[in-house]
Structure formats: C-alpha cells, structure tokens
Amino acid sequence: MIADFDYQFFIEVLVGGLLSGVMYSLVAIGFVLIYKTSGVLNFAQGAMLLFAALTFVSLVERGVPFALALVATFAIMVAIGIAIERTVLRPLTNKPPITLFMATLGLSYIIEGAAQLIWGTQVHGLDLGIEDVPLEVGGVLISQFDIFAAVVAAGMVLLLSLFFRYTRIGLAFRAVADDQFAALAVGLRLPLIWATVWAAAGLVALVAGLLWGARLGVQFSLSLVVLKALPVLVLGGFDSILGAIVGGLLIGASEKLAEVYIGDYFGGGIESWFAYVVALVFLLIRPSGLFGQKLVERV
Template sequence: MIGDIDFAFFTEVLVGGLLSGVMYSLVAIGFVLIYKTSGVLNFAQGAMLLFAALTFVSLVERGVPFALALALTSAAMVLLGIAIERTVLRPLVNKPPITLFMATLGLSYVIEGAAQLLWGTQVHGLDLGIDDTPLEISGVFVSTFDLFAAGVAAVMVGLLTAFFRFTRTGLAFRAVADDPFAAFAVGLRLPRIWATVWTAAGVVALVAGLLWGARLGVQFSLSLVVLKALPVLVLGGFDSILGAIVGGLIIGASEKLAEVYVGPFFGGGIESWFAYVVALAFLLIRPAGLFGQKRVERA
C-alpha cells in the first residue's frame, strides 16, 4: 500500500512538472522563431509577453468584451512585431551577434517602459474562465489549468509545424534559416520574411502572456519568465520548435522532482536554480542541444 501511495505521489509530481514545462516551452518557442530565421537571441521576448498580457487585461478592465480585447491585442502585437523588425533588426543586419543581442536587451526596457506609460504599474488579476479545480485521473491529481495550457501548446506547435512544412511562407522561413545569403540570392525578400516571423513571435508572446498572466497575475516581474526559457533552449536547441517542447518537459519534470526528492537534503528551495545546473551540465556535453543544428565554420 505504501509503495502504491509513493508511486502515485511520484506520478503526480512528475505530471505536474511536465505540465509546468509546457508553460516554459511556450515562452521558448518565441525565442526559437526569431533565432531560427535571423540568428538573433531575442531577449525582448519577455517584455513582449508582458506587453501583450498587460494590454489585454487593461482593455478587459475598461469594459472591452473578451473577444474584441483579444483581437485588439493581437493587432497590437502584429504592429509591434513589424515595428521591431523595421526599426531595430533591419538597420542592424550583418552586425555581430553581440550587437543584435544588446539591441534586443535595450528593446526589452523600451517595451516595458511603453507598457508602463500606457497602462500603469499596478498588478492585475487575469481570469481566462478556466476552472482550476484539480482533476483526479487514476488516482493522480492534475491541474485543470495546466491541462488547458498543454492543449493550447499542442495546438500551437501543430499549427507552426504545418505552417513551416506546407505553406510557401513557411518554406521560405526554412530556406532563410538554412542559408540567408542563398535565400536572398534566389529572390526571397528577407525583410518581409523577418517582419512576418517577428509578427509570429508577437502572437506567441500573446498566448504565453495570457497563460502566464492567469497563473501569476499580470505584473512587471512577468517579463522575467524569459529566464526560465533559457535552460529550455540550451537543452532543446535554439533553432528547434520540437527541441523547445522537449527541453521544456525535461526542465519542468527535473526541477519538480529535484525539489521534492533532493530539496530536503539542501534545505529546500532548489527549484529556482536547479534548471540552470542541468543546463550548465548539458552545455558541457552537447552545446548545440538535443535538436539544435551544429554550426560548422570554414576558414
């Protein structure tokens, strides 16, 4: 009986970790979209996530219907993505990667400041209408909200996969990711492709922002969720959507299990930093990640 109880508890912790990892993956996918096509590590993804969540909840609190607020926020994220590509990325094409990274880092503060200017600094509660009563499945309690988030992530990954595989724009994305110069040489319009991918990253930020805002509340610390996405990217690879999902599952499960089974030996609280230990160890073994492409430089 004790063994059954221990197994059920282990399964509950594991499932909870996997579902938390899905939330990390949603943020990581935004990084992957940008890095895959332009080689830019977009540190502003967290600020975009915050801007989307804050815009949506502020509109709802001002009496805008849910569906209209979602449509207006989606339009705002599309415009934000296009503006970023034209004002930041396009002038810095062919600059060193560190220059592009610092540009997105500065951009994150600009976006956060704009969000504060537009909507204020108070904390907002966000209710998506999802009842978070735990479900009991074969003796294991699972969060309803986490299941909903996992379903949303599955739909998003399916749509992105179909987009990249079966649409002309998606095939153009893949061509640019493989070789930007060759793609340009055959007539692909790189600025249009980059604008589209930044738009897609904005929509991903909207979805992730709503889910994380519903879980943590919409506040300015929400932008720090990007820090949880970095170990996910290290494990999965910076240029793989599948890697973002697998990496998120590994990080989510490992940190929950470590907190429960290893944490007591260290006084607890290891969940906040255990993911970075895993990522550091993984960098020493496979720097490109599980699904990332190894870069080969020729002299």
Template sequence: MLDFDWQFFLEVLIGGLLSGVMYSLVALGFVLVYKTSGVLNFAQGAMLLFAALTFVSLVEKGIPFALALAITFGVMVAIGIAIERVVLRPLTNRPPMTLFMATLGLSYILEGAAQLIWGTQVHGLDLGIDDIPFEVGGVLISQFDLFAASVAAVLVLLLSIFFRYTRIGLAFRAVADDQFAALAVGLRLPWIWATVWAVAGLVALVAGLLWGARLGVQFSLSLVVLKALPVLVLGGFDSIPGAIVGGLLIGATEKLAEVYIGEYFGGGIESWFAYVVALAFLLIRPSGIFGQKLVERV
C-alpha cells in the same frame, strides 16, 4: 524501494511536464526569431508582459473578451513588425552581441511603454479556467495546467502546419537553412523576417495570457524569459521540437528535484535547479539535443 509511492511520483511528474509546456511557449518565441535571423531576442519577455497587460487592461475597461483579444493580437503583430523594421533591419550584418544588446534595450523600452500606457498596478487575469485539480486514476492533475498544455499543443500544431505547407512557411525554412541560398533564388529576407517577428508577437500573446492567468499580470512577469534559457540550452536555440522537448525535460526535472532531493539542500531548489541541469548539458552537448552543430571552415 517497496515503500516508494509511485502514484505520488506520477503526480509530480505530470505536474512538472505540464509546467514545462509553459516554459516551452516562452522558448518558442526565441527559437522562431533566432532560427531565421540569428538574433537572440531578449525582448521576448517584455513582449509577453506587454501583451498580457494590454489585454487585461482592455477587458477591465469593458471591452468584450473576443474584441480585446483581437485588438491585442493586432498590437503585438504591429510591435513585432516595428521591431524588425525600425531596430533590427538597420543592424543587419552587425555582430551578434550588438543585436543582443539591441533586444535587451528593447525589453526595457517595452516595459517603460507598458508602464506609461497602462500604469504599474497588478491585475488579475481570469481566462475562465479554475486552477482546481481533478483526479484521473488516483492522480491529481491541475485543470489550468492541462488547459495551458492543450493551448500550447494546438499552437505548435498550427505553427508546424503553417511552416510546412504554406509558401511563407517554405520561405521561412529556406531562410533558416541558408540565407545566402534564399537570397540567390529571389526570396525577400526583410519581408520574411518581419513575418517571423509578427508570429513571435502572436506567441508572446498566448504565453502572456497563460502566464498572466497563473501569476497575475505584473511587471515581474517579464522575468519568465529567464525560464526559457535552460529550455533553449537543452533543446537547441534553433529547433522548434527542441523547445517543446526541452521545456518538458526542464519542467519535469525541477519538480522532481524539488520534491525528492530539495530537503537535502534546505528546499527551494526548484528556482535554480534548471540552470544546474543546463550548465551540465552545455559541457556535454553545447548545441542542444536538436540544435545544429556549427562547423566553421578556415
């Protein structure tokens, strides 16, 4: 125990926590939609890919960074609203499996549309932040991970303020608590759902740019949606704080596991260890740390 390198442990832990923030960004898109409509939006990964591919393609065509960002934001908001109105609104009150399959089909449609519009080549995405570590108290921290964590923190703060202090946010919370009560007081659920899907498009844009800058903009980028599933299991499918806490726990756990016990399994456990943690957690607390327990009265 005396030989334990606490400085290296702290370095791995901080790296894992910062990576976990990236997972939280993807999970946040799931939570926003699921909390208001009960739909598990499996198309969130494809939305993330579409946003990153649209932005980088516009920049490569010579469009200024800020203008490309604004255009991509408008595109993602339009896609979010279109998904709600064209696909999900006609399926209101259908079984959850039907809605899930609809979003699964949407994910392939969006990927196909991205391929048709922008092609299949891999793009590099430079946000102007070098992935070079700097030293703080002897601990090396990635500049890009710190930047991504800061962006995620600002986004969560803005969303929290939006949903807590604006009329739209109050309506969102009312629908999340009780849809029938919200209808009884005159709230327009389709309008609220469209707004939530538009916000999910914004979250997909931010997550897409950060993940695209880290991994490159390619079609495998849509698979980062799978990283959000253990996060949702731990934090709860209907909790924004849960998405953040779950992401931090998953990020830290998988990094520490890879470094300290990976050698006993031949290495490479970082890619699947999060699912082991999620499965174990399902057996203990299926609703997640912050998720609401469903109580059915018969």
C-alpha cells in the same frame, strides 16, 4: 524502500512538471522563431509577453469584450513585432551578434517602459475562466488549469508547425533558416519573411502572456518568465522548435522531481535554480543542444 515508494504521487509530480514544461516550451518557441531566421537572441521576448498580457487585461477591465480585447491585443502585438523588425533589426543586419543582442536588451526596457506609461504599474488579476483546481484522471490528481494551459500551448505549437511546414511563407522560412545567402540567391524576400516571423513571435508572446498572467498575475515581474526559457533552449537547441518542446518537458519534469525528492537536502527552493544547473552541465556535454545544429567553422 522500493515497496514504500509512492508511485501515484511520483506520477502526479511528473505530470505536473511536464505540463509546466509545455508552458516553458511556449516561451522558448518565441526565441527559436527569431533566432532560426536571423540569428538574433531576442531578449525582448519577455517584455513582449508582459506587454501582451497587460494590454489584454487592461482592455478587459475597461469594458472591452473578451473576444474583441483578444483580437485587438493580437493586432497590437503583430504591429509591435513588425515595427521592431523594420525600425531596429533591419538596419542592424550583418552586425556582430553582441550588437543585435544589446539591441534586443534595450528594446526590452523600452517596451516595459511603454507598458508602464500606457497602462500604469498596478498589479492585475487575469481570469481566463479556468479554475486552478485538481481533477482526478486515472487516479492521479492534475491541475485543471495546467491541463488547459498545456492543451492551448500544444495547439499553438501544432498551428505554428503546420503553418511553417505547409504554407509558401513557411517554406520560405525554412529556406532562410537553412541558408540566408542561398535564399537571397533564389529571390526570396528576406524582409517579408522576417516581418512574418516577428509577427508570429508577437502571437506566441500573446498566448504565453495570457497563460502565465493567469497563473502568476499580470505584473512587471512577469517579463522574468523569459529566464525560464533559457535552460530550455540550452537543452533543446536555440534553432529547433522540436528542441524547444522536448527541452521544456525535460526542464519542467526535472525541476519538479528535484524539488520534491531532493529539495530537502538543499534547504528547499531548489526548483528556482535546478534548471540552470542542468543547463550548465548540458553545456559542458553538448553545447549545441539535443536538436540544435552544430556550428562548423572553416579556417
């Protein structure tokens, strides 16, 4: 049986899963940025992703040049992120986590409604100029679009990592993530840091929205991509960018391999729910995730 195993096909499935996992990681990072600094599970991230993709494709269809549409959409997403932080979440500072979660859940519906009001409900095709055709790399067939998406997502992750590690605002972000009260004590301006983080989340939503919109089409179900990020966060940890990357790779690879090699035993379609089974099992073993900080409560 081992001699009959098709290793080349296995590598193709594995690589395809890893490349998909990079795109999952990109969505998950939007959650991590907000949660790490404010403790808010931003369920509006999916709606922001949808709004970004819909805004961009609508501008392009109206004759706006690609580059200008990209810049305009980026400015809009930054403005939305800052507006959310100032008008909704800042007044709810120090409220119970369930209150903040419900606020972001309500925001997701408001943003989707605004997108429908401004741009309409029709489905759009999004062409980034990259064809989804297989390329042969070392004898392994890999989707050209998957390679492009993985490179863009990896570049975004690297850019954010460098920004938060080597800039002053990045150092402040890390200080707030470690201890908000200590950060306040040394004079750091939390509102400015939160606004910057929400602006970064808007940028992540734009990049993720374009990549997922090009793959799935720009439609309102695109906001459900956010659900794919939840198993990633469970595995990697809700407060770790590295965890979002590793968790995305693990989820992407495991669900592809499961669909191909054991999907027939479950009647097919296992890829749509297998990640949640993995996440549930992982919650029972390590609730804080691979890289998440363990909560210590003093009684």
